[in-house]
Amino acid sequence: MPLKNPNAVREWFNTIFYGALIAIIFRSFLLEPFNIPSGSMIPTLHVGDHIFVEKWSYGYSRYSFPFGSWHLFDGRFLSTEPDVGDVIVFRNPVNEGQDFVKRLIGRAGDKIQIKEGRLYINNKIVPRDNPRKYVVAILPKSIRSVGFYKDDMAIKGNKIWVNNEPAKFNYTIEYKPDSYCKMAEGLCGAFDATEYTETLPNGVKHSIIEMVDNAPYDNTAEFTVPEGHYFFMGDNRDNSSDSRAEIGFVPRDNMLGKVWFIWYSHNYYAPMPFVWTWGNKMRWDRIGNGID
Secondary structure (H helix, E strand, O other), rough: OOOOOOOHHHHHHHHHHHHHHHHHHHHHHHHHEEEEEOOOOOOOOOEEEEEEEEEEEEOHHHHHHOOOOHHOOOOOOOOOOOOOOEEEEEEOOOOOOEEEEEEEEEEOOEEEEEOOOOEEEEEEOOOOOOOEEEEEEEEEHHHHOOOOOOOOOOEEEEEEEEEEEEEEOOOEEEOOHHHHHHOOOOOEEEEEEEEEEOOOOOEEEEEEEEOOOOOOOOOOOOOOOOOEEEEEEEOOOOOOOOOOOOOOEEEHHHEEEEEEEEEEEEEOOOOOOOOOHHHHOHHHHHHOEEOO
């Protein structure tokens, strides 16, 4: 009976080992993929978007590498300062098992406050212009094929139609398991919001949405960002757990990198390998979009 070739075993092991090593180096130093599980960054990012994050954007910390929670070292190397308005993935300072994506609103020394839904930075109101209609649709998976109807609006797949014509306003559509929608009244449906263009003090313009201007985090105390920390907020101002709430200030070491672009997007029921299930679940118009 012939013996197993030891060289073949060694080659197999080397292939697995070096393949894993290259993947770790690529994810640690260059690009790391993430998916968006919540609507806190609507309208910039939708649930089901898959993004690439530039790991070199702000240098590297222990969180840039596997087992960052082991506290192998402190500080950052090759560090650069992020700009206000950057969309950044960071490690949750309260729960190291979570990665969040939010927009940078304040750096060390900045004073941040929300009053009646309006953002103030260093005691100056941040301009919020061009109000326009926005719809956030969260629907049970079972009706995706038959459609959802409300007044003159119809939602079919990933599209909204008004009076049988494509909607002229922006929107996001997410399908949830039926069991989720049955948990409580009002969890699912088509919800009206207002989209604004916000202009930050450094001139960065980006879109936000507001449901109302008297939500729980629409009136806050004044926050002064401490040295070595940042203040983050979601673009979906009434549905974002961020620095206004339990996350608090985010240490510099917790930044993982700047969001680059969307490389894949679906309505959360189109697993990427199952191409035969894509159909109208895919958001083709979002794939390849850069993030501002």
